[in-house]
Every structure is written in structure tokens, then in C-alpha cells.
Amino acid sequence: SAVISQKPSRDICQRGTSLTIQCQVDSQVTMMFWYRQQPGQSLTLIATANQGSEATYESGFVIDKFPISRPNLTFSTLTVSNMSPEDSSIYLCSVVFSGLGQPQHFGDGTRLSIL
């Protein structure tokens, strides 16, 4: 099965700063997604990362706060901008290979704490 590498695995950041999270897959994928998982909660979809074009954001998430890039079929980044303590969460990258009914596969996540 594919290897999904997410970096960094965890970080502690200062209020007002920005952090870029990377997601690298060892084979080409059809879809890449970014999720937020707040402590003790389920997953909330932030956006679908589209290759070579702007990401598709879910309600409540905006590009200025969560800019996303996907330059090719194996790599994507999520930036959390101007961070506040409310951004403390786990951020997860997931990927899907082509074919109906294919599951999402997840990286190990980035555990982010904002002071």
C-alpha cells in the first residue's frame, strides 16, 4: 500500500505566526484532502486539494486562513496562517486512488499547539 508522509508530525507555535504542513505520497493519487480534528472530535473537512488549480474549500474555511497548494499528483501543502489558540488541532492529509468505492488513506497527522 502507499506510503503517506506528513511533516511536521507536531509543532508548538506562537500566536500570529504561520505553519506549512506537507503531505507527500509515494505514488500518484486521484484526490487529496485536508482535515482538521479538534481534541476529542471527529474529522472536519477543510478542503479538497486540486492539482494545478485552487483548492475547493468547505463552508467555514477560507483560502486566506488555510492556503493550499497541490503542484502535482503526489504532493500538497496546507498552511495555517495567523494562528491563534483556537487553531490548536490535529491536521490530517488523506488521499484516494482512482476507482469508485476507493477509501481514503491517511497520513499520521500534524499535532499543532498554539501558545
Add this chain to the structure above:
Amino acid sequence: AQSVTQLGSHVSVSEGALVLLRCNYSSSVPPYLFWYVQYPNQGLQLLLKYTTGATLVKGINGFEAEFKKSETSFHLTKPSAHMSDAAEYFCAVSEGGGSNYQLIWGAGTKLIIKP
């Protein structure tokens, strides 16, 4: 609108006892259904999936689930719980016909294993 309901935010069983985690969904189209497990400080791992065909699906680590269309359920079971099964379990259903690969997530059930 599609939804997923997991009954019980916490389920506690004794080691060696039957594990039953409940998942009910609503969907206007034939669904694809998934169970994932999340161990502490890790991402989500696919346990099993139902797409078409046999309604009883077997997954990893001795887990299985049965798709019951009449009951709109996809409950997860394991005959004998191990301490290593302690984790958070998420049920998910494909959005729409599954063509955009997005998932609707349940709230999760934390499985606690008593020695």
C-alpha cells in the same frame, strides 16, 4: 442530507468479550461504507469497507461488519476483544454516489478494554 450516527461515544468491554460498535447512516443512493480506527497519536487506518456484493465484510485485526440495507446499519463487531483494540473508531459513508470521494463521518466511538 446524508448523515452517520454512531451510538455511544464510549463503549467499554472486558478483554475477551464481544465488541459491538454501532453505525447507522442515511443515504438517498446506494452507499459505500467504511470503518476506520485511530490509535493515540496516529492517523486513521482503514479497518474495512463495503462497496457492493457480499454484505458481511471482513477486515483487519479480526473485525467484521455487516451491511443491512433494511436497517440502514453497518455495525462493527469482533468476537473477542484484545487490549490492543483500545482506540477510537469512526464510521463513514460516501457522499452522494461516491464520485467525489468525499466522506461523511460519524462522531466516533472510543473503545475501552477492561482487563
